[in-house]
Amino acid sequence: MVFLSQVTGPSWYARNPTGLNGLRANNCVMSNGSFLGKPVFYGRMKKMWVPPGLRPKRPSFQQLGREVSLLEVDGEDYLPCDVNMSGLYELPKTLEVVKYPDPRLRKENEEVDPCHPSVGEIARKMFQVMYADRGVGLAAPQVGINQRLMVYNPTGKPSSFLSQVVMVNPKIVDCSDKKVVDLEGCLSFPGIAGKVSRHEWVRVEAFKPGGKKIKLKLEGWQARIFQHEYDHLDGILFIDRMEPEERARAQFVLDQLVNNYKGNGIPQL
Ligand SMILES: [Zn+2]
Structure with missing residues (x-):
């Protein structure tokens, strides 16, 4: 288990999942696993109820992309590919398109x-x-x-x-x-x-x-x-x-x- 303060990099969700100041911004569950012996952390936001008048606009895909930056932990870099996904626990940080003749x-x-x-x-x-x-x-x-x-x-x-x-x-x-x-x-x-x-x-x-x-x-x-x-x-x-x-x-x-x-x-x- 790690806390949000240990997560580096910009994250629209991580900083402020509701889009509102004053509400808890660290309502984030962190899970951990391992990849090639190194720890891998990834986050999942808890849903929270916000009054309709105060709801933020639906985040854009760019913003959702920033949510994935929760995978960046302490600036460490994890190789994205060649991951044994049996069990699917070990998530690569980023995905890239594999080109022929891979x-x-x-x-x-x-x-x-x-x-x-x-x-x-x-x-x-x-x-x-x-x-x-x-x-x-x-x-x-x-x-x-x-x-x-x-x-x-x-x-x-x-x-x-x-x-x-x-x-x-x-x-x-x-x-x-x-x-x-x-x-x-x-x-x-x-x-x-x-x-x-x-x-x-x-x-x-x-x-x-x-x-x-x-x-x-x-x-x-x-x-x-x-x-x-x-x-x-x-x-x-x-x-x-x-x-x-x-x-x-x-x-x-x-x-x-x-x-x-x-x-x-x-x-x-
Ligand atoms: Zn194709």
Whole structure:
């Protein structure tokens, strides 16, 4: 257990979670765990009731981003990737998009306990990474977490947060015979776009963070995003599904990505 005074760095929430002077600003529960033998601390704000007239405006995503700075403890730096997430207790401080040909994009992804309290927090951080890179979808292996978790927002706009979808352990239970071809890009493949054939619609079952089961029929753009991210959970990348001539067009940039790869693991093409 640590106290807020030990947490360094700016935090809109930490300094003043209610937006009001005079109310307790340190109403913050800190948890701790460990990563590679070092302590890792992360915080969770308690909800408190504030009279309607005194309620602050909904914090922006930038402000929510500052909330994550609770993870910065005494200025120490923790490596963000290569974390064994089994149990999901050991949260990386920051998430970064893993680029092709990083082997984590091809690794097997394990099922997640949707009721684990860290799932929601990881999903929120994945949204932040996704919006920062102007994406519409992100799968956990793309941030180095080899778990079956994905987030997407078909609008790509953080302001349209009601369109955000988080899926834990998603499964395709039915799909259309008809397929449609359209252009796709991927945050793990900067500079590459190509036409990919996808089912026109898919029926999906998944869990929300917290354990509620959801059943959805996805169509059109949303079905395409889902199938792209779902493929990531099976270690399948969109270049695998490109038509041969599309793939050939992308080969030059793919070679550049391979040449620029500076990760620790053995590249997996
Ligand atoms: Zn992708």
